[in-house]
Amino acid sequence: MSKPALMRHIPQIAHVDVNCFYASAERAFNPSLEGRPVVVLSNNDGCAVTRSPEAKALGIPMGEPWFKLAPRAKEWGLVALSSNYELYGDISARVMELLGRYSAWLEVYSIDEAFLGVKGTPAELLTLGRAMKNAVRRNVGVPVCVGIAATKTLAKLANKWAKNNPAFAGVCHWDSIPAANRESLMSRLSVIEIWGVATRLTKRLNVMGIFSILDLSRADPVMIRDRFSVVMMRTVLELQGTPCIPMEEERIGRDQLIFSRSFATPITTAAGIRQVMSVYGQQASARLAKHGLQAKVLTAFAGTSHFNPNDTSYPSACVPLPMPTADPVILTKASHALLPLINEGVRYARAGIMVTDLRPTGNQAPLALFENPHEERRVGTLLEDVTRRYGQGSIGLGHAGIRGGPDWTMKRDMLSPRYTTHWDELPLVKAA
Amino acid sequence: MGVIVGPRVIDAGVSLLSVLISPVPVAAGYPSPAQDYFDGRIDLNEHLIKDITSTYVVRVSGDSMERAGISDGDELIVNRALEPKDGCVVIAVLDGELTIKRLRITPAGVVLQAENPAYPDIRVPALSDLVIWGVATRCLHHV
CATH class of the missing domain: 2.10.109.10 (Umud Fragment, subunit A)
Structure with a gap:
C-alpha cells in the first residue's frame, strides 16, 4: 500500500499500555499464576482493582469487595494478591525507560501507560509498534498492547481495539485499517467507551441522538463546544483526526500521581536533575495535599533521547517511603535517590517522578519522633524555592509535619515479595 | 519499627555495590602522590550489569x-x-x-x-x- 509522499512524515502518536498491569507484574516473577484467575486487591485488601482475563471470564466485576470473593476463591482456583506497589513502581519505571528508547517524546500517562511521538510510513509504524511490544515483553517481562494514530484519543481507541481483537496481535495502526472497518467499530462502541467522556455526559449526548463513538465523531465541534465544553469539542476533533490534546506534564490517576516532562534543553549534570527533582517533589507534595492523599512509594526517573544512541542512560530509582507522606522534604529527598545514578555529562532529555500507593491523609497530629532540625532547615530552603518559582502562597508550612495515616499498619495479608527492590526478597530460582 | 530513609532499590545501591580503592592515607598537609590517579570507586553496577x-x-x-x-x-x-x-x-x-x-x-x-x-x-x-x-x-x- 503506497501513501502519498506527504503522508510519510506526519507525526503520529503511539499509546502503549500494559495488559492487566498489576496481575502481569506479579506473573512476571511467579509463572505459576500464568493461566490462572488472578485479582490484585486495593489498599487494606479491600476490593479487586486488577483482574486477569481469567478472573474477568469468571464474571468478577471491577471493584468487587474481597469478602464477597473469598468464600468462592478455592472453588474457582482464584489467586488474590495485595497491592505490591514497590514491585509495580519498579516494573513501571523499567517499561517507561525501555519505551523512552523509541521516542524522544514520551509522556508517562499513568503507572502502566504512555504516549509516544512517532513518525514513519504505515509499515514503519507497525514495525515500530511490534518492536516496542516485543521488547517490553521480553526485556521487562510484561505484555503490552500498542495503538498508533493521528491523535491521542484515536491512539487509545486503536489500543483498545488491539487488546480486544486477537487478529491485531497487540498492535493496531489506525490509519492502516480500512475506513469501513474503523467506522464499523466506532458504530458498535458507546460514547462512554471513549477516553474523556464521563458517565454523566453520556445521557446528555444520547438525548441529542449521539450514542456511538461514530455519532460523536460526526458531530459539529462548534455545536458540541456550545452545548458541552471545550474538552468535549477536543474529543470530537481528536476523533476526526485533528490532534488537540497536548502533552501533559502532570496527571493524577486512580492510584498514582506523575510529574514528567521532556526538557527543551538537555540537562547534563546531577545538580540540574536535582533541581528538577526538587520541583517535582514540591509539586507532588502540593498536589497530594490538594487531594487529601499521602504516598508510600516514590519512583524517580530520567532518560536520554534516543537520538544519541552512543550516549544512552535511563536511570530510575524506586524508593519506599518510611511512612505515608505528602511532605515535600521527604518526597524531594526520596527523589534524590536518582542522583547517584546520573552520569555527569550525559544529555538527559527528560525526567520525572511518580508517587504510588496513595491513601487518604489521616487526622493524627504530627509525630514528633520523626522530626529533626536538619529537615526543618531544608523545609525553609524548599519553601523559598517553591515560592520563588510558583509565587506566594503556593505552599504552606501546614504540610511540613509528618502525619502517620490511620491505615499505616495497612492490612496486606497476601503481599508477594518485593522481588526487585529488596535484597532479602529476591525471586527464588529452583536448582533441582 | 525502624525508619527507613533513602534508596532501597537494588540498582540504586551505589554505596552497597561500590568498593573503595582509595590511595594510602597520608599525613595531613602532604598531597598524596596517588591523588591525581584516584578516579572514584569501582561501581559494580557498571561492570556487572550491561542493561x-x-x-x-x-x-x-x-x-x-x-x-x-x-x-x-x-x-x-x-x-x-x-x-x-x-x-x-x-x-x-x-x-x-x-x-x-x-x-x-x-x-x-x-x-x-x-x-x-x-x-x-x-x-x-x-x-x-x-x-x-x-x-x-x-x-x-x-x-
Missing part, C-alpha cells in the same frame, strides 16, 4: 548447578534481553517455576541440563516449546 532495564537479580535454591560453581543461596544476575544460546545458563519456566539449567541446543533437540549428576536432563523437542525467562550472566557466589 539495567532488563536485568534482574535472583537467588538460587538447590544444589543442581554445583558443578558450574553455582550453589544454594548464591545470587545470579539475569539479563532478559539476551538471546538464549547453546551453553548458556538460563532461567527456564518449568511447571510454573523459575528453574536454573544449562541450555544445550543440539541437532537432536533441546536439552536442559543440571550441573550435578544427581539430576536428570530434561529433553524438549524445540526451543519454542520452552519459556526462557532470562539468561544468567554472573553468579555472585558466596565463598
Whole structure:
C-alpha cells in the first residue's frame, strides 16, 4: 500500500499500555499464576482493582469487595494478591525507560501507560509498534498492547481495539485499517467507551441522538463546544483526526500521581536533575495535599533521547517511603535517590517522578519522633524555592509535619515479595 | 519499627555495590602522590550489569548447578534481553517455576541440563516449546 509522499512524515502518536498491569507484574516473577484467575486487591485488601482475563471470564466485576470473593476463591482456583506497589513502581519505571528508547517524546500517562511521538510510513509504524511490544515483553517481562494514530484519543481507541481483537496481535495502526472497518467499530462502541467522556455526559449526548463513538465523531465541534465544553469539542476533533490534546506534564490517576516532562534543553549534570527533582517533589507534595492523599512509594526517573544512541542512560530509582507522606522534604529527598545514578555529562532529555500507593491523609497530629532540625532547615530552603518559582502562597508550612495515616499498619495479608527492590526478597530460582 | 530513609532499590545501591580503592592515607598537609590517579570507586553496577532495564537479580535454591560453581543461596544476575544460546545458563519456566539449567541446543533437540549428576536432563523437542525467562550472566557466589 503506497501513501502519498506527504503522508510519510506526519507525526503520529503511539499509546502503549500494559495488559492487566498489576496481575502481569506479579506473573512476571511467579509463572505459576500464568493461566490462572488472578485479582490484585486495593489498599487494606479491600476490593479487586486488577483482574486477569481469567478472573474477568469468571464474571468478577471491577471493584468487587474481597469478602464477597473469598468464600468462592478455592472453588474457582482464584489467586488474590495485595497491592505490591514497590514491585509495580519498579516494573513501571523499567517499561517507561525501555519505551523512552523509541521516542524522544514520551509522556508517562499513568503507572502502566504512555504516549509516544512517532513518525514513519504505515509499515514503519507497525514495525515500530511490534518492536516496542516485543521488547517490553521480553526485556521487562510484561505484555503490552500498542495503538498508533493521528491523535491521542484515536491512539487509545486503536489500543483498545488491539487488546480486544486477537487478529491485531497487540498492535493496531489506525490509519492502516480500512475506513469501513474503523467506522464499523466506532458504530458498535458507546460514547462512554471513549477516553474523556464521563458517565454523566453520556445521557446528555444520547438525548441529542449521539450514542456511538461514530455519532460523536460526526458531530459539529462548534455545536458540541456550545452545548458541552471545550474538552468535549477536543474529543470530537481528536476523533476526526485533528490532534488537540497536548502533552501533559502532570496527571493524577486512580492510584498514582506523575510529574514528567521532556526538557527543551538537555540537562547534563546531577545538580540540574536535582533541581528538577526538587520541583517535582514540591509539586507532588502540593498536589497530594490538594487531594487529601499521602504516598508510600516514590519512583524517580530520567532518560536520554534516543537520538544519541552512543550516549544512552535511563536511570530510575524506586524508593519506599518510611511512612505515608505528602511532605515535600521527604518526597524531594526520596527523589534524590536518582542522583547517584546520573552520569555527569550525559544529555538527559527528560525526567520525572511518580508517587504510588496513595491513601487518604489521616487526622493524627504530627509525630514528633520523626522530626529533626536538619529537615526543618531544608523545609525553609524548599519553601523559598517553591515560592520563588510558583509565587506566594503556593505552599504552606501546614504540610511540613509528618502525619502517620490511620491505615499505616495497612492490612496486606497476601503481599508477594518485593522481588526487585529488596535484597532479602529476591525471586527464588529452583536448582533441582 | 525502624525508619527507613533513602534508596532501597537494588540498582540504586551505589554505596552497597561500590568498593573503595582509595590511595594510602597520608599525613595531613602532604598531597598524596596517588591523588591525581584516584578516579572514584569501582561501581559494580557498571561492570556487572550491561542493561539495567532488563536485568534482574535472583537467588538460587538447590544444589543442581554445583558443578558450574553455582550453589544454594548464591545470587545470579539475569539479563532478559539476551538471546538464549547453546551453553548458556538460563532461567527456564518449568511447571510454573523459575528453574536454573544449562541450555544445550543440539541437532537432536533441546536439552536442559543440571550441573550435578544427581539430576536428570530434561529433553524438549524445540526451543519454542520452552519459556526462557532470562539468561544468567554472573553468579555472585558466596565463598
